Amino acid sequence: MEYSLPDDALSLGFDSSTQSLKATVLDANLNTVASEIVHFDSELPHYSTKDAVYRDPSGNGRIVSPTLMWVEALDLLLGKLVKAKVDFGRIIAVSGSGQQHGSVYWKKGSSATLASLNPKRPLLPQLSDAFATKESPIWMDSSTTVQCREIERAVGGALELSQITGSRAYERFTGPQIRKIFETQTDVYHDTERISLVSSFMASLLIGGYASIDEADASGMNLMDIKQRIWSKMALEATAPGLEEKLGKLAPSHAVAGLMAPYFVERFQFNKRCLVIQWSGDNPNSLAGLTLNTPGDLAISLGTSDTIFGITNEPQPSLEGHVFSNPVDPSCYMVMLCYKNGSLTREDVRNRCADQSWDVFNKLLEEAPPLNGGKLGFYYKEHEILPPLPVGFHRYVIDNFTGNSLDELKEHEVEEFDACSEVRAIIEGQLLSMRAHTERFGMPSPPRRIIATGGASANNCILNAIASIFGCAVYTVQQPDSASLGAALRAAHGWLCNEKGSFVPISSMYENKLEKTSLACKLSMPAGDASKYTMFMKKRVEIENRLVQELGRH
Ligand code: ADP
Ligand code: XUL
Numbered sequence: 214m215e216y217s218l219p220d221d222a223l224s225l226g227f228d229s230s231t232q233s234l235k236a237t238v239l240d241a242n243l244n245t246v247a248s249e250i251v252h253f254d255s256e257l258p259h260y261s262t263k264d265a266v267y268r269d270p271s272g273n274g275r276i277v278s279p280t281l282m283w284v285e286a287l288d289l290l291l292g293k294l295v296k297a298k299v300d301f302g303r304i305i306a307v308s309g310s311g312q313q314h315g316s317v318y319w320k321k322g323s324s325a326t327l328a329s330l331n332p333k334r335p336l337l338p339q340l341s342d343a344f345a346t347k348e349s350p351i352w353m354d355s356s357t358t359v360q361c362r363e364i365e366r367a368v369g370g371a372l373e374l375s376q377i378t379g380s381r382a383y384e385r386f387t388g389p390q391i392r393k394i395f396e397t398q399t400d401v402y403h404d405t406e407r408i409s410l411v412s413s414f415m416a417s418l419l420i421g422g423y424a425s426i427d428e429a430d431a432s433g434m435n436l437m438d439i440k441q442r443i444w445s446k447m448a449l450e451a452t453a454p455g456l457e458e459k460l461g462k463l464a465p466s467h468a469v470a471g472l473m474a475p476y477f478v479e480r481f482q483f484n485k486r487c488l489v490i491q492w493s494g495d496n497p498n499s500l501a502g503l504t505l506n507t508p509g510d511l512a513i514s515l516g517t518s519d520t521i522f523g524i525t526n527e528p529q530p531s532l533e534g535h536v537f538s539n540p541v542d543p544s545c546y547m548v549m550l551c552y553k554n555g556s557l558t559r560e561d562v563r564n565r566c567a568d569q570s571w572d573v574f575n576k577l578l579e580e581a582p583p584l585n586g587g588k589l590g591f592y593y594k595e596h597e598i599l600p601p602l603p604v605g606f607h608r609y610v611i612d613n614f615t616g617n618s619l620d621e622l623k624e625h626e627v628e629e630f631d632a633c634s635e636v637r638a639i640i641e642g643q644l645l646s647m648r649a650h651t652e653r654f655g656m657p658s659p660p661r662r663i664i665a666t667g668g669a670s671a672n673n674c675i676l677n678a679i680a681s682i683f684g685c686a687v688y689t690v691q692q693p694d695s696a697s698l699g700a701a702l703r704a705a706h707g708w709l710c711n712e713k714g715s716f717v718p719i720s721s722m723y724e725n726k727l728e729k730t731s732l733a734c735k736l737s738m739p740a741g742d743a744s745k746y747t748m749f750m751k752k753r754v755e756i757e758n759r760l761v762q763e764l765g766r767h
Contacts, residue, residue, distance in 0.1 A: 216709050216713070216717055216721045216722060217241065217722070218241040218305065218705055218708070218709070218722075219241060219305065220241055221241065221303055222240075222241045222303060222304075222305045222705075222708075223238050223239065223240060223241075223246065223299070223300070223303045223304045223305065224238070224239050224304065224305060224306050224307070224308075224701045224702075224704040224705040224708065225237075225238050225239075225299075225304050225306070225307045225308075225701060225704060226238075226239070226307075226308055226309060226310070226498075226697045226698060226699065226700030226701030226702070226703070226704055227287075227290075227307070227308075227309035227310065227415065227492075227697060227700055228309065228310040228311075228495065228498070228694060228696040228697035228700060229283055229286075229309060229310065229311045229312065229411055229412070229415050230310070230311075230312050230495060230696065231264070231265055231266070231278075231312050231351065231352075231353070232252065232253055232254065232264060232265045233250050233251060233252045233253060233265075233286075234250070234251045234253075234283070234286040234287065234289075234290050235248065235249070235250045235251075235290075235694055235696075235697045236248060236249050236250075236290055236293075236294060236697060237694060237697040237698050237700070237701045238294070238299055238304075238701065239698075239701045239702070239705065242726060243702065243705070243722070243723075243726050245698070246299075247294065247297050247299050248694065248697070249290055249293040249294055249297060250290075251286045251289045251290045251293070253265040253278075253282055253286060256286075256289065257282050257285055257286060257289075260279045260281075260282045262278065262279065262282065265278055265282070266278050266351060266353060267279070267348065269356075273356050274354060274355035274356040274384070275350075275354055275356040276350070276351060276353040276354040276355075276356075277348035277349055277350050277351060277354070278315070278348070278349050278351050279347060279348060279349075280317050280344050280346075280347055280348070280349045280414075281337060281340065281341060281344075281347060283349075283411070283414070283415065284336050284337055284340050284418065285335075285336070285337045287336065287415065287418060288335050288336050288337065291477075291481050295481065301481050301482045301483045301484070302482055302483070302484050303484075304483060304484065304487050305484070305486075305487060305488065305705075305708050306487065306488045306489075306490055306704035306705060306707055306708035307419060307473065307487060307488070307489050307490070307704055308489070308490035308491065308492055308493075308700045308701070308703045308704035308707060309412065309415050309416065309492040309493075309498075309697075309700045310412065310492065310493060310494065310495045310497075310498035310499075310696040310697060310699060310700045311410060311411030311412030311413075311414070311415060311430065311492055311493075311494060311495065312351060312352055312411050312494075312495055313352055313410075313411075313412075313430060313433040313494035313495055313496060314351065314352040314385045314386055314387050314390070314410070314433050314434070314494075315349050315350065315351040315352060315387075315410065315411040316349060316350060316387050316390055316391065316408055316409065316410060316411075317344065317349050317408070317409040317410070317411065317414040318344055318345040318346050318349075318394070318401060318402075318404075318405040318408055319343060319344060319345070319405060319406050319407040319408070319409065319417075319423070320342070320343055320344055320345045320404055320405065320406065321345075321404060321405070321406040322406065323340075323343040323344070323406060323407070324406065324407070324422060324423055326339065326340065326343050327340075327343070327417060327418070327421050327422055327423070328421050328422055330421060330474070330476040331476075332475065332476045332477075332478075332479035332480040333480075336418065336476075345401045345402075345404040345405040346394070346398065346401045349411070350390045350393075350394075351385075351411075352385040353385070354384065354385055354390065355384040355385065356384065356393065357384045357389035357390055357392070357393045358384055359393075360382075360389040360390075360392040360393050360396070361382035361383065361384060361386075361389045362382070363392065363451070364382050364388060364389060364392060364435060364448070364451045364452060365381065365382045367447075367450070367451035368447050368448060368451050371532055372531070372532060374435060374448070375530040375531060375532060375536075376530050377438055377439070377445050377447065377448060378432070378434070378435045378436060378437055378438070378439055378445060378448055379432050379437075379439035379528075379530050379535055379536030379537060379546075380432075380433075380435060380530070380534075380535040380536065381532055382435050383435070386433055386434055386435040387408075387410065387433065387434035387435070387436065388434050388435035388436045388448060388451075388452045389435065389452075391408060391452055391453055391456065392452045392453055394453075395452075395453035395454075402453065405459055406459070407423045407459055407460075407461060408456075408459045408460055409423070409424070409426070410426055410430050410431075410433075410434075410494070412426075412427065412430045412491075412492035412493050412494055413425060413426045413427065413430070413470075413491075413492060415492055416470045416471075416489055416491060416492040418474075419470075419471075419473060419474060419477060419489045420470050420471030420472065420473070420474055420489050421471075421474030421475065421476055422471060422474075423461055424470040424471065424489070424491070424492070425461055425462050425463060425464035425468075425470065425491065426460060426461065426463055426464070427463070427464055427465065427466040427468075427491040427492065427493045427540070428442045428463055428464070428465055428466060428538035428543060429466045429493045429494060429497035429537050429538045429539065429540035429547065430466075430492075430493045430494035430497065431463055431538070432535070432536065432537035432538050432547075433494055433535070433537065435448060435452075436448045436449060436452060436456075436460070437463065437538075439528075439530065439536055439537075439538065439546070442463060442465075442538055442543065443463065444457055444460060444463065464491050465491070465543045465716075466491050466493045466497065466538070466540040466541070466543070466703065467490065467491070467540075467541070467543075467703065467706055467707045467710050467716065468490070468491050468707065468710075469488050469489070469490060469491075469707060469711050470489045470490060470491045470492070471489050472485065472486070472487065472488065472489065473485065473487040473488075473489055488704075488707065488708055488711060490703060490704050490706075490707030490708070491707070492700070493540045493700075493703070494537075494540075495696045496520070496522060496537070496547075496549055497537060497539075497540035497547060497699075498540065498695070498696040498697075498699035498700050498703065499512070499514075499522075499695040499696050499699055500512065500522055500524070500539075500540060500541070500547055500699065501540055501541050501699035501700075501702050501703050501706075501719070502692070502694070502695030502696060502697075502698035502699025502700075502702060503664045503666060503690055503695050503699070504664070504690075504702075504723060505522075505523065505524055505541075505664065506524070506541055506542070506718065506719050506720040506723070507524060507661060507720065508524050508525050508526050508545055508657060508661070509523070509524065509525075509656070509657040509660050509661030509662075510523060510524050510660065510661050510662060510664070511523035511524075511651065511656060511660040511661075511662070511663045511664070511683075512663070512664045512665075512666060513647065513663055513664075513665050513666070513667075513670075513679065514665075514666045514667040514670075515555060515556060515665065515666070515667040515668060515669035515670055515675070516555060516556060516667035516668055516669075517555055517556055517557060517668075518551060518552055518553050518554075518555045518556075519551075519552040519554075519555035519556075519643065519647070519667075520549065520550070520551050520552070521549070521550045521552075521647050521651060522547055522548060522549040522550070523547070523548055523651060523656050523660065524539055524542070524545055524546070524547060525545065525546055525548055525654075525655045525656050525657065526545045526546070527655045528546045528548050528654065528655040529653065529654055529655040531653070531654065533550070533598075533599055533600075533650065533654075534548060534549060534550040534551075534599070534650065534654055535548070535549045535550075536548055536654075537549060540699075540703065541703065541706065541719040542716075542718065542719070543716075546655075548651070548654050548655060548656060550599055550647070550650055550651065550654065551598055551599065552597065552598065552599050552643070552646075552647075553595045553596065553597050553598050554592060554593050554594055554595055554597050554643075555643075555667075555669075556667075556668055556669055557594060557595070558592050558593070558594040558595070558639070559639060559640075559643075559669065561592075561594050562574075562592065562635055562636060562639045563636075565635075566632040566635050566636055567632065567636060571672060574636055575672065575673075575674040577632050577633040577636040577637075578633070578636045578637055578640060578674050578675075578678070579674060580633040581633040581634050581636065581637035583641075583681060583740075583741055583745075583746075584614075584616050584641075584745060584746070584749055585634055585637045585638055585641055586610075586614060586634070587610055587611035587612075587614025587616075587622075587624075588608070588609070588610050588611075588630055588634045588637070588638050589608070589609045589610075589611070589624070589638060589641075589642060589645075589749070589752065589753055589756065590606070590607070590608045590609075590630065590635065590638030590639055590642045591605075591606065591607040591608075591642060591756075591757070591760065592606050592638075592639050592642065592643075593605055593606070599646070599650060600646075600757055600760070600761045600765060601761065601765045602760055602761060602764055602765050603764055603765075605764070607626065607756075607760060608626065608627050608628070608629065608630055608638065609624040609625065609626055609627070609756060610624060610625060610627055611623075611624045611752065612624065612625065616745055617745075618748065619748045619749065619751070619752045620748075622752075624752070624756065640675060640678050641678065641682065641749075642753070644678060644679055644682045644683070645682060645746065645749060645750045645753050646753070646757070648682055648683055648746075648750055649750050649753065649754050649757075658684075659683055659684040659685040659743060660683055660685045661685065662685055662686050662687070662688060663679060663680075663683055663685055663686070663687045663688070664687075664688050664689070664690055664734070665679060665687055665688070665689050666689065666690055666695065670689045671689075673737065676689065676737040677737050677740065679737070680737045680738055680739040680740070681739050681740050681741055681743065681746065682743065682746045683739075683743065684739050684743025684744075684746070685739060686736055686737070686738055686739070687736070687737045687738075688734035688735065688736055688737075689734060689735045690734055702719070702722070703719075705722060706719045706722060709721075709722065
């Protein structure tokens with residue numbers, strides 16, 4: 214069944230990312246009608262941030278952002294939307310995306326401040342004293358290794374923590390960050406009435422009260438029981454005392470956080486019935502913005518680093534990657550894997566073998582046959598996360614390779630490949646690794662469809678290789694701001710769920726729309742037989758496991 218929005222309705226999505234605050238406005242046909250941005254460094258220079266953060270000069274990995282900069286940016290961005298003549302009265306729902314993991318510490322008494330903001334004055338001076346610490350730790354922080362190990366030990370190990378919360382402990386995750394504040398800034402912890410994520414913090418400003426943390430972004434905290442979607446008592450206890458009270462209740466990502474606060478109704482003429490839908494993390498919002506909606510949908514983002522995420526019913530939490538609650542359908546899960554060696558490593562091969570040109574790179578890629586005559590390569594220009602391997606290149610040739618069964622075949626290591634084999638080996642190698650790890654992580658094989666995004670998704674030859682290796686159709690979306698777009702789509706979806714009084718699938722919003730709107734896609738179909746790649750992938754995994762045993766460290 215198709216559900217639609219009132220004809221003249223607008224939905225608004227924000228993206229409070231590391232370096233900027235963006236907004237995307239969609240009409241009822243899901244076309245983008247306005248977008249605006251505030252860059253933190255250049256438009257709010259008085260915070261003296263670099264890349265929107267403060268890095269601790271002692272090199273201890275502490276990285277924070279000034280919380281008030283995000284408050285001031287919201288006023289500034291709404292002012293830009295006014296100038297762009299967006300009719301706020303037509304906006305039926307607002308939602309948003311926040312950089313994941315970052316946290317905000319509301320000082321005791323701030324809930325009253327939030328509920329009584331004076332619409333005649335900007336937000337900043339009214340909230341300047343609302344935080345127990347003015348510096349919010351963000352996802353780039355890597356200063357909590359000690360706390361990570363303490364939390365893992367307290368719950369019985371890294372794998373146990375992953376099975377409870379969807380991820381082993383990571384330095385940037387919010388639980389270890391909170392534990393570090395509790396251990397090293399005890400006064401701040403005790404002076405805190407409420408802890409928000411960046412996402413629920415921004416939603417709190419809009420509703421004039423503390424917004425819940427949504428289940429998808431809560432999955433990036435090492436604190437939520439991923440199966441039951443409640444705070445895990447064990448993880449809470451391992452993190453800090455009295456924490457549950459400071460976190461408040463969880464809410465599904467499609468739920469209503471509250472009505473738009475009188476402050477914004479009076480100051481910007483929002484409709485007083487405008488709903489604020491739960492904000493969520495940037496990766497969950499990108500999943501929504503890339504229109505992933507059904508188990509088996511997979512997105513591959515080929516940027517500076519490569520990120521891959523998808524929807525599954527049966528995730529297998531392990532020591533690698535992350536399982537999140539799915540932001541568009543709480544009955545299933547979102548899985549996410551991050552690779553450090555992405556575009557820069559592809560560029561390294563292009564510069565060495567293909568005259569620094571993607572055209573030459575593509576010619577070489579097509580000169581080498583699929584499966585590369587049994588040549589397999591591992592290219593790590595940076596220390597890799599997945600698998601955990603140090604910098605180094607490793608090249609193998611499978612002996613007596615015919616492309617049929619590889620079970621009995623052995624391989625030998627070589628120093629180098631010719632140019633076209635090298636180009637094919639990096640592309641096939643990266644994609645085979647993605648396929649192997651997503652399958653191991655519980656994604657259906659083959660995927661239902663893949664949406665490719667990021668810089669390298671402009672390359673048709675790479676898209677064709679994805680289609681052949683995964684054995685499914687690959688689409689691209691030429692929409693640069695998938696997080697704020699996703700937030701606007703989730704706003705509309707949350708409004709519909711509220712209107713119907715129960716959850717409706719987000720796909721019901723898309724019928725007949727995807728082809729006609731800014732979500733339009735271009736398609737590559739698989740060529741050849743993906744089952745041959747299945748055997749090739751198994752061989753690769755065998756070699757990879759051996760490399761991890763010999764060279765890896767956990
Ligand atoms: P970021 O993750 O920093 O946002 P982008 O998604 O913008 O990065 O991707 C930038 C990368 O895209 C560049 O490093 C470049 O290697 C890669 N890229 C651009 N065009 C092509 C192409 N035609 N083929 C392969 N890679 C490309
Ligand atoms: C995800 C992560 C980043 C942040 C900021 O785990 O750390 O992607 O969400 O973009």
